[in-house]
Amino acid sequence: MKKILHILVLPQMAGSQRISLEILKNLPDDEFEKHVLFGTEICGEKREECQRLFEAAGAKVIYLKTLKRAIGLSDFQALISIYKLCRQYRYDIVHTHSTKPGIIGRIGARLARVPNIIHTVHGLSFHDYVKFPKWQFYWLCEMFASLFCDRIVLVNRYYAKYFRWFKSKTSTIYNGVDFxxxxxxxxxxxxxxxxxxxxxxxxxxxxxxxxxxxxxxxxxxxxxxxxxxxxxxxxxxxxxxxxxxxxxxxxxxxxxxxxxxxxxxxxxxxxxxxxxxxxxxxxxxxxxxxxxxxxxxxxxxxxxxxxxxxxxxxxxxxxxxxxxxxxxxxxxxxxxxxxxxxxxxxxxxxxxxxxxxxxxxxxxxxxxxxxxx
Structure with a gap:
């Protein structure tokens, strides 16, 4: 049985969480042991609903206090914690979603020698409305983190121009809706x-x-x-x-x-x-x-x-x-x-x-x- 970990920041049912949930929900329970990791910035009913839905999909829900949206010193602690978590469970696949989990999660998983690391780009921090110094910083972080994964999934073809150095790693998978x-x-x-x-x-x-x-x-x-x-x-x-x-x-x-x-x-x-x-x-x-x-x-x-x-x-x-x-x-x-x-x-x-x-x-x-x- 393969062990798979999805990493997201917020435990609330927004876009990337819905996509992660649908993937995990539809993975065969007899083939995958499913885990999902969240930060703790969201609490109350939204977190409870999120946890309930992921558990109903057969996933073990894990929380990490140091995994936050904002950039800070806690990022280093989060990276170490993800590294230890990957070593503990010996995941076969780590799948990160969005910018912050994608940077910290990919590096931590690679250091822990996870054999297969996949990242889905649900959005970019270096879009046209970010000023150049920040744009360059976010771009460098994304490109550096891309060195630490095996596959990069884009939710549109437009983003491919930013990942031309990683063309062999990239593919486009459009988001889907359960009609x-x-x-x-x-x-x-x-x-x-x-x-x-x-x-x-x-x-x-x-x-x-x-x-x-x-x-x-x-x-x-x-x-x-x-x-x-x-x-x-x-x-x-x-x-x-x-x-x-x-x-x-x-x-x-x-x-x-x-x-x-x-x-x-x-x-x-x-x-x-x-x-x-x-x-x-x-x-x-x-x-x-x-x-x-x-x-x-x-x-x-x-x-x-x-x-x-x-x-x-x-x-x-x-x-x-x-x-x-x-x-x-x-x-x-x-x-x-x-x-x-x-x-x-x-x-x-x-x-x-x-x-x-x-x-x-x-x-x-x-x-x-x-x-x-």
Whole structure:
């Protein structure tokens, strides 16, 4: 039986945790002894839910206090602890997820002589909106850590340009969604131009998602099409700024801030268009979910998004920070019910053929098997 360890920072069910969970859940229990390592910065209900789900997948959950998001002296302690853990359990495979676990985990596992070390790049710290000194530092850390692993998995093809020195190690495995856990989608009937059109956005209200650009776009859309309503689902450090923008521009009847929602599935059934104005995004599982529910998407043409959304086929892409361009794309869909219906159907067909959980897990299992021959 092969022993496998997944390493992540936060014990909460976000993007990389969901991917790790699906991989472990679908590994045969009679072939793999499964462990997962987390830091302890998250506690309470989120940690309890995360632990419960991983244990239900047959994984032993281990916590490490020194494994933290921020860079600090605790990183050296975490590296030593991971080294000791790998020596103790003699893992056959260590699979790290995201930047911090990817750096510390790969080095610690290699020092412990773990035979197969795999790292999935769920996102990069050296994106276009990081200033050069930090960009260079993060890039150097990632490249150095890449020396300590056997395989580097990218969640999009765009990132391959950063790893050209490790071309022989890299492969792309798109994230997948377990569509069976989603509510049954409904296809909207074609609507005439006087019908109410509802635009949905789901995501953390932070700098990366750039919700104020969407707010400014919404203001333009509403002036030209008063029948359009926006619902913003999410919370974050820019929530108060969004509230202020709505209040100061008298948009309360046109934009609803729904806050954090444990279950966003019901929102898909009552909306016609999905929109998100991220300034960087490695993949975006939320786009897959929106497509599954027959929603065409307006999003930014950055990083991995164009690989999930086919421009002018399943959605419309615009430039980051371009609120006028975003408004134009939303209006295009809002005023053309046939386009919405056509793109929505194509979005459903695209995501259900390309981004299934079975397809993703099969690719990882094949990778594990290749690495263990």
């Amino acid at each position: 069976s856990r989603l509510s049954t989608p409904s296809v909207f009937p074609q609507q005439n131009e006087t019908s109410s059109v509802n635009v949905l956005s789901v995501g953390r209200l932070d700098t990366q998602k750039d919700p104020l650009t969407l707010m400014k776009a919404a203001q333009i859309v509403i002036r030209q099409a008063p029948n359009v309503h926006f619902t913003i689902v999410g919370n974050g450090e820019l929530y108060a700024d969004c509230e202020r923008f709505i209040r100061e521009n008298y948009l309360n009847t046109h934009i609803t801030l729904a806050g954090w929602q444990d279950n966003v599935q019901p929102f898909y059934a009552t909306h016609d268009i999905f929109a998100l104005t991220s300034i960087y995004e490695s993949f975006g599982l939320i786009f897959v979910e929106a497509g599954f529910h027959y929603l065409p998407t307006v999003a930014t043409n950055v990083e991995g998004i164009p690989e999930v959304i086919k421009n002018e086929v399943t959605g419309l892409l615009t430039n980051p920070h371009d609120y006028e361009g975003t408004a134009k794309k939303i209006l295009q869909l809002a005023l053309d019910s046939r386009m919405r219906t056509d793109m929505g159907r194509k979005a459903h067909e695209w995501v259900t053929s390309q981004f299934t959980i079975d397809r993703m897990v099969r690719a990882y299992v094949e990778l594990y098997n290749i690495e263990n021959r």
